[in-house]
Amino acid sequence: MQALLGIDIGTSGCKALLIGTDGAVIAAETATYPLSQPRPGWTEQDPELWINGARQAVARAVARAPAVEILCIGLSGQMHGLTPLGADHRVLRPAILWNDQRNGAECAAITEAAGGLEGLLAATNNRMLIGYTGGKILWMQGHEPDLFARMTLMLNPKDYLRLRLTGEVASEVSDASGTGLFDVRRRQWATGLIETAGIDPDLLPPVFESQQITGRVSAAGASLFGLPKGVPVAGGGGDSVIQxxxxxxxxxxxxxxxxxxxxxxxxxxxxxxxxxxxxxxxxxxxxxxxxxxxxxxxxAGGAMGWYRDTLCADAPSFETLAAEAAESPAGARGLLFLPYLNGERCPHPDPSARGAFIGLTARHRRADLTRALMEGVVHAFADMHALMRPMGIxxxxxxxxxxxxxxxxxxxxxxxxxxxxxxxxxxxxxxxxxxxxxxxxxxxxxxxxxxxxxxxxxxxxxxxxxPQTAAVHTRAHAIYRGLYPALSDSFAALNDALFDR
CATH class of the missing domain: 3.30.420.40 (ATPase, nucleotide binding domain)
Structure with a gap:
């Protein structure tokens, strides 16, 4: 049987998936690993965890279908991460992940260097959001100059897996887009912005289309991952895009x-x-x-995990919480939830934003809180869709x-x-x-x-x-959209270091 192998380097684990040429799933396996939060707002991971996770997940998936012939391998992974490599492609420090919040000043500096937001959008069609790779490069330059001086290459997580699998240095257009340094209109590095920001363009890998073959499993990769030598490896894609x-x-x-x-x-x-x-x-x-x-x-789901672990003493399953929430009516009896527990990106690019239950009364029960949280995540989706409609979406x-x-x-x-x-x-x-x-x-x-x-x-x-819920959701969403503008100044004030002692 012929098969295709997809490998995804996620934040909490690596998944290996074999599908047939008809798209049917043959085998899927996941190996988990931890992440590190050495300081508030920082998230890091040792890239060797990705490699070990991929080895375990691939071995288990292939063991479930030992007779398959793997035609090609596609790669995916968490976007925006900075994996800094030195001579001989050795990792210099733990990778700085997509949800890391440390590089706000550096993102602002890149925006200013581009001539403000208008100039940045002209170059890339995107903001330099906190968490994007470009700001991480400048953060490392300013805060870890000795390590930065040794850096010869930057890779996103899935592209580091490609390096170990094939020996080839490459990225592709979707992950490159998430660095904040890519001209998405022309599908190439934004060289003018990169030079203006003071970033050495040689630190960035060559970029291919996602469907192009970017290498083949090397002898070292075959030994490390238990895969046949010579299997082609496609460009793949960043997880948020390829899914x-x-x-x-x-x-x-x-x-x-x-x-x-x-x-x-x-x-x-x-x-x-x-x-x-x-x-x-x-x-x-x-x-x-x-x-x-x-x-x-x-x-989103992270908010539900926080809610269960922090506010539910009996640690119920998510299925139990959802079953309870189904007993609460649409609108959760006039209770709204702002899901900004880790700051926010869209539609409010604000690392100081905070989560909140709005409208709590003594009559509200856990079912109402759970439903309000679930609705709050979907209200955030509706906020995003309001921005998309002018694009004809x-x-x-x-x-x-x-x-x-x-x-x-x-x-x-x-x-x-x-x-x-x-x-x-x-x-x-x-x-x-x-x-x-x-x-x-x-x-x-x-x-x-x-x-x-x-x-x-x-x-x-x-x-x-x-249709019976339409009026409730329409009214609730109108109230929801007014909450962030009303509370944003308070969120900023609460972010004062005074409150983190």
Whole structure:
């Protein structure tokens, strides 16, 4: 049997996935690993954890289907991470991850060097958001000059896996878009911005289209990962981008929501439309003739995890909490939740933003709090969609993914709030690894184009909007949209170091 292998370097673990040439899942395995938070707002990871995780996940997946012939390997991974390498491609320090908040001053400096937000958007069509790789490079230059002086190369997480697997230095257009240093309109490095920011362009890897073959499993890679030498490795994609094709989202009218640790609303674009205020992220798609528009909230399933671990003494399962929440009516009896527990990115790029339950009364019970939290995550999606509508991005169907998509209630809330059907698709539960496997298939001609590959994502479940909830959600969302503007000054004041003693 012929198969395609997708490997995804996630924040909490690595997934290896084998699919057939019909898109059916053959085997999937995950190996978990920790992350480090050495200071408030910092998140780091030892890249060797990714390699060990990939070795374990691949070995387990292949052991479940030992007779398969792997045609191609596709890679995916957490975006925006900085993996600094020195001579002989040795790792110089733990990788600085996507959700790290330390580089605000450096992001501002790059924006200023570009001539302000308008100049930056002209160069890249994106803000230099906190957490983007470009700001991390300048942070390392300013705060760890000795290590920075030894750095000869910067790679994103999945591209470090590629290096260890093939010996090749390469990235691809979707992950490069997330550095904040990439001209997404022209699908190439923004050389003028890079030089203006004082970054040596030789630190950045060559960039390919996602469907291009970027190398083959080397002898060392074959020994390390237990894979046949010579298997081609496709460019792949950053997780937030590649999982859209993994959910079957490639055409007009299709939206993808992802409720993982973060929350993502995404759509494919036929052209690189302007991003007027930079609140959205417009990246290159893994399809060479398309682009990708998304809004990213830093708080989605992670907010539910915080809520359970902090406020629920009996530590119930997520399924138990969702079942309780289903007993609370739409609108949670007049209770709203702002999900900004780790600051926010879209639609409010504000690291000082805070979470809040608004409207608590003595009559509210845990079911209402849980439902308000779940609705708050979807209100954040609706906020993002309001920014997308002027681009002509409508929502005739939502394809839901991530761990939150397992909840029928969370899917129903999306259907009710957006007024359209919400479906889950075959393979989407496997996350970015499924998209990586599809891209691997495109690289070796299993499918002629991305639209055909996306047809492998067959619908499994469907929730339809309940018109009886429309008035409640419309009114609640109008109130929700007014809360951040009313509270943002208070959030900034509460961020004073005085309160962190």
């Amino acid at each position: 859209t094709i993994g959910s079957g989202v490639i055409g007009p009218g299709e939206l993808q929501t992802t409720i993982g640790t973060a929350g993502i609303l995404a759509a494919a674009l036929d052209a690189p439309q302007d991003n007027p205020d930079g609140k959205l992220q417009v990246f290159c798609n893994v399809a060479a003739d398309k682009w990708h528009c998304m809004g990213v909230s830093l708080n 409508d929502g005739r169907v939502i394809k839901a993914s991530g761990g939150g998509a397992r909840s029928a209630l969370w899917r129903q809330i999306q259907a009710d709030m957006f007024g359209c059907d919400v479906v889950t698709t075959e393979g989407a539960a496997e996350g970015a690894a499924f998209g990586a496997a599809l891209v691997a298939g495109l690289a070796v001609g299993v499918w002629p184009d991305a639209a055909t590959a996306a047809q492998s994502c067959r619908a499994l479940t469907r929730e339809r909007p309940d």
